[in-house]
Amino acid sequence: MKNLYILGVGLIGGSFALDIKKSNSDITVYGVDSNQDHLEEAKQLGVIDRTATFNDLNQADVVIVSIPVDATVNQISEILDVVEDHTLVIDVGSTKEDICLKVENHKKRRNFLAAHPIAGTEFSGPKAAINDLYQGKTMIICEVEKTAFKLQEKALKIFSDLGMRIRYMNPKAHDKHIAYVSHLSHISSFMLGKTVIEKEKNERDIFDMAGSGFESTVRLAKSSPEMWTPIFRQNKTNVIETLDEYIKNLNTFKEYMINNDFESVFNQMKETNHIKDILNGIA
Amino acid sequence: MKNLYILGVGLIGGSFALDIKKSNSDITVYGVDSNQDHLEEAKQLGVIDRTATFNDLNQADVVIVSIPVDATVNQISEILDVVEDHTLVIDVGSTKEDICLKVENHKKRRNFLAAHPIAGTEFSGPKAAINDLYQGKTMIICEVEKTAFKLQEKALKIFSDLGMRIRYMNPKAHDKHIAYVSHLSHISSFMLGKTVIEKEKNERDIFDMAGSGFESTVRLAKSSPEMWTPIFRQNKTNVIETLDEYIKNLNTFKEYMINNDFESVFNQMKETNHIKDILNGIA
Numbered sequence: 001m002k003n004l005y006i007l008g009v010g011l012i013g014g015s016f017a018l019d020i021k022k023s024n025s026d027i028t029v030y031g032v033d034s035n036q037d038h039l040e041e042a043k044q045l046g047v048i049d050r051t052a053t054f055n056d057l058n059q060a061d062v063v064i065v066s067i068p069v070d071a072t073v074n075q076i077s078e079i080l081d082v083v084e085d086h087t088l089v090i091d092v093g094s095t096k097e098d099i100c101l102k103v104e105n106h107k108k109r110r111n112f113l114a115a116h117p118i119a120g121t122e123f124s125g126p127k128a129a130i131n132d133l134y135q136g137k138t139m140i141i142c143e144v145e146k147t148a149f150k151l152q153e154k155a156l157k158i159f160s161d162l163g164m165r166i167r168y169m170n171p172k173a174h175d176k177h178i179a180y181v182s183h184l185s186h187i188s189s190f191m192l193g194k195t196v197i198e199k200e201k202n203e204r205d206i207f208d209m210a211g212s213g214f215e216s217t218v219r220l221a222k223s224s225p226e227m228w229t230p231i232f233r234q235n236k237t238n239v240i241e242t243l244d245e246y247i248k249n250l251n252t253f254k255e256y257m258i259n260n261d262f263e264s265v266f267n268q269m270k271e272t273n274h275i276k277d278i279l280n281g282i283a
Numbered sequence: 284m285k286n287l288y289i290l291g292v293g294l295i296g297g298s299f300a301l302d303i304k305k306s307n308s309d310i311t312v313y314g315v316d317s318n319q320d321h322l323e324e325a326k327q328l329g330v331i332d333r334t335a336t337f338n339d340l341n342q343a344d345v346v347i348v349s350i351p352v353d354a355t356v357n358q359i360s361e362i363l364d365v366v367e368d369h370t371l372v373i374d375v376g377s378t379k380e381d382i383c384l385k386v387e388n389h390k391k392r393r394n395f396l397a398a399h400p401i402a403g404t405e406f407s408g409p410k411a412a413i414n415d416l417y418q419g420k421t422m423i424i425c426e427v428e429k430t431a432f433k434l435q436e437k438a439l440k441i442f443s444d445l446g447m448r449i450r451y452m453n454p455k456a457h458d459k460h461i462a463y464v465s466h467l468s469h470i471s472s473f474m475l476g477k478t479v480i481e482k483e484k485n486e487r488d489i490f491d492m493a494g495s496g497f498e499s500t501v502r503l504a505k506s507s508p509e510m511w512t513p514i515f516r517q518n519k520t521n522v523i524e525t526l527d528e529y530i531k532n533l534n535t536f537k538e539y540m541i542n543n544d545f546e547s548v549f550n551q552m553k554e555t556n557h558i559k560d561i562l563n564g565i566a
Contacts, residue, residue, distance in 0.1 A: 118491075118492055118493070118494040119494060119495075120494060120495070120496065121495070122496075137494070138491050138492065140491075140492065165491075167491050167492075177483065177488055177492050178492060180478070180479045180482050180483060180489075181479060181483070181488075181489055181492045181493040181494075181497045182492070182493070182494065182496060182497060184475065184478065184479070185475060185496050185497045185499075185500040185501075186496065187533070187536060188471055188475050188500060188533075189500055190536075190551065190552050190555050191529060191532040191533050191536060191555075192467065192468065192471050192529065193555040193558040194532050194551060194554070194555045195463070195467065195525065195528050195529045195532050196463045196464060196467070196558075197554075197555065197557065197558060197561070198528070198532075199463050199525075199528065200460065200463060200464070205460055205464075206463075206464055206561050207561060208401075208421050208423075208448075208450050209401060209421065209423065209450075209460050209461060209464045209465070210401070210464040210465070210561075210562075211401040211402060211403060211420070211464075211465065212402075212403070212404070213403065213405075213465060213468050213469065213502075213503050214464045214465060214468045215562055216468075216499050216500070216502050216503065217468040217471060217472055217499070217500055217502075217503060218468075218558055218562070219496075219499050219500075219562075220496050220499065220500060221552075221555050221556070221558045222556060222558060222559045222562070223552075223556075225549045225550075225552035225553045225556065226549075228552060229545050229548055229549040229552070232540060232545070232548055233543075233545050233548075236540055239540065240537060240540055240541060242478065242482075243533060243536070243537045243540075244537070245478050245481070245482070246474060246475065246478045246533070247530055247533050247534060247537070249474040249477050249478050249481075250470070250471075250474050250526060250529070250530050250533070251530060253470060253473075253474060253526070254523060254526045254527070254530070257515060257519055257522065257523055257526075258523060260516075260519075262512050262515070262516050265512055265515055265516075266508045266509075266512040267508075268473065268477060269473050269504075269506075269508035269511060269512070270508045271477070271480075272473050272474075272476040272477045272480065272504050273504070273505060273506075273508065274480065275476040275479075275480060275501055275504045275505060276505045278480070278489050278490060278493075279493075279498055279501070279502075279505070
């Protein structure tokens with residue numbers, strides 16, 4: 001690999017750029033972004049070596065597509081049309097079903113790898129790119145058998161150099177599970193933030209009374225709406241299902257309280273404490 | 284102050300013990316706890332100097348009451364009955380209305396201070412006690428004018444030595460606001476954990492797919508049901524109100540999604556992003 005192209009130089013793409021460059025000092029990292037300010041910023045911050053345009057993608061050995069998931073679905077055919085036969089195109093978006101369907105019959109399907117790094121922060125843009133974001137994190141790969149074997153190897157080498165663990169899933173299962181463990185968390189956090197902001201017209205009160213617990217539960221409400229709206233749209237059916245179940249559980253908890261059934265309130269919390277053991281495995 | 288008594292040697296009381304001892308090396312810290320194992324553990328860990336019993340409270344210069352809020356309401360009259368005229372009794376529970384009502388007409392009302400430190404972690408028991416938990420945190424004090432002036436001074440000296448900021452509120456306002464910024468966060472987190480656990484029968488999947496975002500939003504679901512059930516019971520009316528509003532907001536968000544109104548989905552998130560500025564003040 002000589003030329004790495006990062007399409008979308010924000011938190012996810014920028015962090016890939018930094019870490020891949022670190023373990024491959026001889027490569028040149030090119031950034032492509034529809035936001036010219038981000039592109040210049042990424043260059044100034046040293047996240048990328050050079051700026052480039054969409055039409056330069058034919059120079060790429062590897063392309064990492066890290067743009068909003070609706071843009072990825074819209075542009076992936078054209079990206080695959082532009083790249084050379086030896087080029088590996090990795091999509092790293094948070095939804096996998098639509099993108100896999102979209103490329104299914106593309107003549108360069110075997111140049112494409114559908115992946116999802118379980119890593120991130122609540123920040124966005126080139127400034128959010130950080131070193132070692134992917135170290136020890138999981139990379140989910142979908143439909144690996146549809147990628148050319150040599151390009152699979154190339155991708156696995158990159159991910160393994162970053163210190164990632166690999167898990168293989170089908171796109172449908174990915175989108176269903178990820179709705180629970182990621183997408184729902186974002187909505188619960190955004191709506192918690194909204195509920196509190198609406199109530200506490202005097203922000204000083206939130207400020208003084210909120211502790212680290214509140215901070216932790218609303219952290220994701222800082223996330224980028226530009227990234228998340230397309231994710232919710234693409235994963236609509238699964239996300240609505242998770243929301244239904246979450247709201248049902250909240251209503252049940254409320255009913256227990258209304259009926260003074262604090263034994264059930266206690267039991268629900270006690271059973272959920274078990275999340276400790278599960279989280280211990282996340283680290 | 285020579286003799287500090289900590290009633291309830293868990294996360295909150297134990298952390299007070301550690302820090303007050305640090306800035307007053309000449310005092311003796313006594314622990315009292317209905318859980319004998321916790322008491323011994325606290326002593327072994329050096330959280331307290333000596334174990335004691337309820338009846339020893341007449342030896343106390345200062346008593347910190349850090350037991351579940353229902354136990355505090357049940358025991359506070361007896362505690363005040365036992366202590367000497369010069370003794371300061373500080374309640375540090377998460378609800379303030381019921382306890383203030385309970386002591387209202389006690390003949391030692393002026394020995395009592397109702398307080399709530401906005402600090403904690405998701406852990407509990409003596410092992411959870413840590414140094415500097417209160418450094419830079421807010422201490423909310425209710426009905427300060429009902430505490431004897433000299434004892435107010437004594438309390439403020441203790442809190443200021445710990446590096447705490449003081450805010451005065453009435454108990455009703457405290458319970459209403461805290462329902463939003465603390466109690467609701469815990470329920471949203473517990474129910475999120477429950478929703479995911481129910482769905483993901485295969486825990487390995489949660490494990491591998493959940494990232495730091497999920498971890499952050501469900502962190503509070505590790506909290507102690509023994510502590511939180513009485514809090515929800517005491518603050519029932521306010522908590523149900525916050526739950527109603529939270530569920531309403533979640534339903535609205537879901538409706539937007541069902542109706543493909545992703546502009547509203549975007550706008551709701553964009554407006555809530557403002558939580559960044561508020562959280563910057565918490566730190």
